[in-house]
Structures are given as structure tokens and as C-alpha cells.
Amino acid sequence: MSTVARLDQESVSLNAGESATIPLEVRNTGDVVEDYQLEVVGVPAGWTTIADPQFTLYPGTSTVTTLTVNPPRSSEVPAGRLSFGIRVVPVDNPDDTVVPEAVVEVLPFLDTTAELVPRTSRGRRTGRHQVAIDNRGNVPVTAFIAVTDQAELLKESDTEAITVPPGRAAFTKIKVRPVELLWTGPPTTIPFVVTVTPQDSLPVALQGTHLQEPVIPKWFGKALLIALAALLALAAIWSWLLKPTVQAAARDAAADVARQEAQAQAKQVAAQAAEAQKAATAAEVAQVKAASAAKQADTTNKQVQLAVTGGVPPRVVTAPFSLRLAVSDARAGSTRTDSFDVAKGQSLSITDFVLENPQGDEGLLLVSIGRQIILSQALESFRTTDYHFVTPFVATGKATVTLTIQCRQPGAPPGVTPAPTTCRDAVTIGGPLSKPAPKPAKKP
Incomplete structure (x- = not known):
């Protein structure tokens, strides 16, 4: 190996928009004069510059150049640790290329x-x-x-x-x-x-x-006056023109009604004899219907007796229910969820919450039903805690109960090596679950 390269710093932390300078030493340990080309590889390459990207070294000599790392203050550069390397390429002996590596941590910012x-x-x-x-x-x-x-x-x-x-x-x-x-x-x-x-x-x-705006618009008063004037006009037309004509027509109609009533009474006397015969026939039909009704009543009494003695099963059953939702792979700056779908026809009434943060993670824990957030708790405010409610949060059929963990920083429990790299949090929910009762098995 004819080339040795070393960075003075293997890691650096920067706020977005700030810059840092890292010295890079390159030594020619070979026996010939070498020309060198330097380039940055990795995500930080877009915002890292090299003071001397090309230079020449005699055998046994070295030089020091500098890297300027300047992450822009932009949402396109995520917060977190980003690895990068400096590829040092000897032009005449590219097989002796070396790549010293380092890590730049971009700190989070809010805007x-x-x-x-x-x-x-x-x-x-x-x-x-x-x-x-x-x-x-x-x-x-x-x-x-x-x-x-x-x-x-x-x-x-x-x-x-x-x-x-x-x-x-x-x-x-x-x-x-x-x-x-x-x-x-x-x-x-x-x-x-x-x-x-x-x-x-x-x-x-x-x-x-x-x-x-007012409920009653401005034009309503004018419209009311116009309607009142129209009603008065109609009343005058009725009194002077239509009323006399209607009264004469009513007298003629009354005379016609009297004649029709006299004819109807004569027909009624003739029809009464026929009705008497029909009544006798109807009595016979009623007797047959009474016998049929008695038989139907007997069948109904048997059905009622079966219901009273427990023959009809309950339509809905309710039993205690608990569920644990957990997230274990949420890295810093990420959001992870775990959910439970309530089945069609079922209803879950949540009254108890037990929150778990054993590592001491930092971030936000949310519990929601559908789009409604029912519990919100900062992770750094507890390790283990529980809540109990008299009035339940109800999740009906096809609703989704979701645990959301927004991990800002995984915790570092004492004595744990290496330190966790992901947030590990959970919630246990409990309450009665109602669902349709199973259909009874048919008797053989």
C-alpha cells in the first residue's frame, strides 16, 4: 500500500446552515512521485467541499488539506447521522485507493x-x-x-x-x-x-x-307587503263577483241532493232484504274462521312458552377484553404505528390504558380511534403509567384503534450496552367487547 490517509475527526455535529472544517492528512509511502485525486462519497457529498482536490506528493512526503462540511438549512436534509468517505485515488496506482470515513450528525431544526x-x-x-x-x-x-x-x-x-x-x-x-x-x-x-x-x-x-348575516333578509318585508296586497285583491274579487254565483250554484245543488236522497231511500229498503241473506252466509264463514283462529292461538302460546323457558338465545354477548399495541422499530425522527381493527358487528368500549416506556424514550405517544385522538402523552413524562375512565371511548365495527409513536430520541437505560437505537413503547387497552351471540345448533 503506497498511500495512507487519515481524518483528524471521525464525527462532527452541526446545526443546519452551519459549517465545520476537518483536516485530512495524505502521505505517499511509495517509491515514486504520485498524483492524487480526492472526492467525497455519500449523502454529504452535495454539501462538502475539498480545499485541494488534486495535488502531487514525492516519496516519503505528506500534505494536509481540509474538508468544509456545510449542511444547508433545508427540509431536504433530514436530521440524524450521515456517513461519508473521502476517496483518495493515486492516479498511477488506482489499486492503492484508500477511503477514510467519518460521520456528520445534522441536528434538528423547526421552521x-x-x-x-x-x-x-x-x-x-x-x-x-x-x-x-x-x-x-x-x-x-x-x-x-x-x-x-x-x-x-x-x-x-x-x-x-x-x-x-x-x-x-x-x-x-x-x-x-x-x-x-x-x-x-x-x-x-x-x-x-x-x-x-x-x-x-x-x-x-x-x-x-x-x-x-341576518336570518331574515332585507327584502322579506317588501315581499310580505306584496303578498298581503294580493290577498286583499282576491278577497274583493270573491265578495263582488264570485260569491253570488257560488250561492246560486249551491241552491241548485241542494235541490239535486234532495231528489237523490229520496231515490236512495227507496233502493235501501230493497237492499235490506238482500243484506239479511248475506248476514246469514257471513255467520257461517265466521264460524269457520273462529276455529282456524283458535288453532293459531294454540301455536302462538307454544312459541311464547318456549321464549319464557329460555328457548330464545340472547342477541348480543359482552365479555372483558384487553389488547396490547407495541412499536419497537421507531428510529429517531421517525413515526411508527400499530393498530387493531374492530370486527364488523362488534363494539369495544375502552376504559383502561396502561402506557409503557421502559427505555425512557423521548417523543410523543398517541392513541386514536379512526381519525379521533383519544390520548396524547409525551414519552419523556413517564416510564409506566395507567389511566382509568368511567365513561368509555367506544370503537364500533370496522373502526381502527391505532397506537402512534413519534420518536424524537431513543432512551439510554443505565447498564445497557450498546444503547438502544430505536424507540420501544407500548400501550395496553382494556374494556368490555360486545359481539353478536352465536346461532344455536339445530337439533338432529
Whole structure:
């Protein structure tokens, strides 16, 4: 081997946007003059420069050049440890190429912006907006959203939490609802503030306005007057033109009715004799139906007796149920999940939570049903803890119970060598599970 190369530092930690200089010594241990070419390999090659990428060394001599490592402040450079090497190539003896290696750790940074779209909404009962959250940092960020107004003219809105990956934007919908309806009068302007609070960062306040419109519009009074005038006109036409004609027609109709009633009475007397004969026939038919009804009643009594004595099985059974969700492969800066699907027709009522963080990891633990987050806990705030609720969280059929672990830094338990490289956390949930009872087996 005719070439020896050595870096003064094998690892360096940098904030995004900062730079560091690492000396590199190259020695020609061969017997001939060598020309050298240097290049950086690995992810940091895009933002690492070499002061002297080409030089010549005589036998037995050495030189020192420098590497400048400058990770940009961009979401495209993820936080974490990145390995790289310096390929030192002797031009005349490329088989003697050496590659000293080092590690640069890019530290996480947060850069979150938010925007309210639109800034002004209008409506009688509800105003609709969207909050756009842009994560320009190099780690995922969880932001909490709340709506407030100083005049207390709006109802309290549900707060939400949303996680945005680095270099991405996310949108969430919010609604503003006035406390009282505005029945009449001019529209009312209600200013409010949407506060977006990113985790471990300063909150962002977004100014918004809701223009509350009256329930009864201005044109309603004019329309009412026009309708009243139309009714008065119709009443006058009825009294002067139509009423006399209608009265004459009514007298003629009454005379016709009297004649028709006399004819009907004559027909009725003739029909009564025929009805008497039909009544006799109907009595015979009723006797047959009574016998059939008695037989049906006997069958019904037997069915009721079978139900009372336990012949009808229950439709739903409920039994205690517990489940453990665990995540063991979440590296620093990553998010991992474990989930359980409630089967169709079943209902799980969750009342108990037991949280496990045996390593002392740092990050965030979330438990959700579908899209609703029901439990949120910072990992660094506990090792093992439990919660018990009187009112359960209910997950019905086809709902998914999900454990989400956002790992910021794996823990380092005393006496464990090597230290863990992934977050290992879990939650045990418990409560009654209701499901349809099995169908009884048919008797042979």
C-alpha cells in the first residue's frame, strides 16, 4: 500500500446552515512521485467541499488539506447521522485507493408557518375556513389548532392536532359558529384568532373575520307587503263577483241532493232484504274462521312458552377484553404505528390504558380511534403509567384503534450496552367487547 490517509475527526455535529472544517492528512509511502485525486462519497457529498482536490506528493512526503462540511438549512436534509468517505485515488496506482470515513450528525431544526384561507367567511349560522401548515424544518412537527375570540361571540370550537412531515404542507378544516342567531338588521363582523401551536416551537396567530348575516333578509318585508296586497285583491274579487254565483250554484245543488236522497231511500229498503241473506252466509264463514283462529292461538302460546323457558338465545354477548399495541422499530425522527381493527358487528368500549416506556424514550405517544385522538402523552413524562375512565371511548365495527409513536430520541437505560437505537413503547387497552351471540345448533 503506497498511500495512507487519515481524518483528524471521525464525527462532527452541526446545526443546519452551519459549517465545520476537518483536516485530512495524505502521505505517499511509495517509491515514486504520485498524483492524487480526492472526492467525497455519500449523502454529504452535495454539501462538502475539498480545499485541494488534486495535488502531487514525492516519496516519503505528506500534505494536509481540509474538508468544509456545510449542511444547508433545508427540509431536504433530514436530521440524524450521515456517513461519508473521502476517496483518495493515486492516479498511477488506482489499486492503492484508500477511503477514510467519518460521520456528520445534522441536528434538528423547526421552521413552521401557517395561513388561514379564506381570512373572511360569511353566513347565517356557520363560517368555514382552512388552515394551511407548512413544515420547512427537517423533522416532523405536530401542531395544535385552537380558535378564540375576545368578544366571546363564537361558540367554542373543537381543537385539533395535525402532524406534518418535513418539507410538506398539510391542510385542516375549521368551523366558526356564532353563539346567537342574528334575526334582522345589518350583518355583524366578528373577529377571531386561530392559534397554531407547533410542538416545541412558538405559536403562530392567524387573524380571521366572520361576517354574520341576518336570518331574515332585507327584502322579506317588501315581499310580505306584496303578498298581503294580493290577498286583499282576491278577497274583493270573491265578495263582488264570485260569491253570488257560488250561492246560486249551491241552491241548485241542494235541490239535486234532495231528489237523490229520496231515490236512495227507496233502493235501501230493497237492499235490506238482500243484506239479511248475506248476514246469514257471513255467520257461517265466521264460524269457520273462529276455529282456524283458535288453532293459531294454540301455536302462538307454544312459541311464547318456549321464549319464557329460555328457548330464545340472547342477541348480543359482552365479555372483558384487553389488547396490547407495541412499536419497537421507531428510529429517531421517525413515526411508527400499530393498530387493531374492530370486527364488523362488534363494539369495544375502552376504559383502561396502561402506557409503557421502559427505555425512557423521548417523543410523543398517541392513541386514536379512526381519525379521533383519544390520548396524547409525551414519552419523556413517564416510564409506566395507567389511566382509568368511567365513561368509555367506544370503537364500533370496522373502526381502527391505532397506537402512534413519534420518536424524537431513543432512551439510554443505565447498564445497557450498546444503547438502544430505536424507540420501544407500548400501550395496553382494556374494556368490555360486545359481539353478536352465536346461532344455536339445530337439533338432529
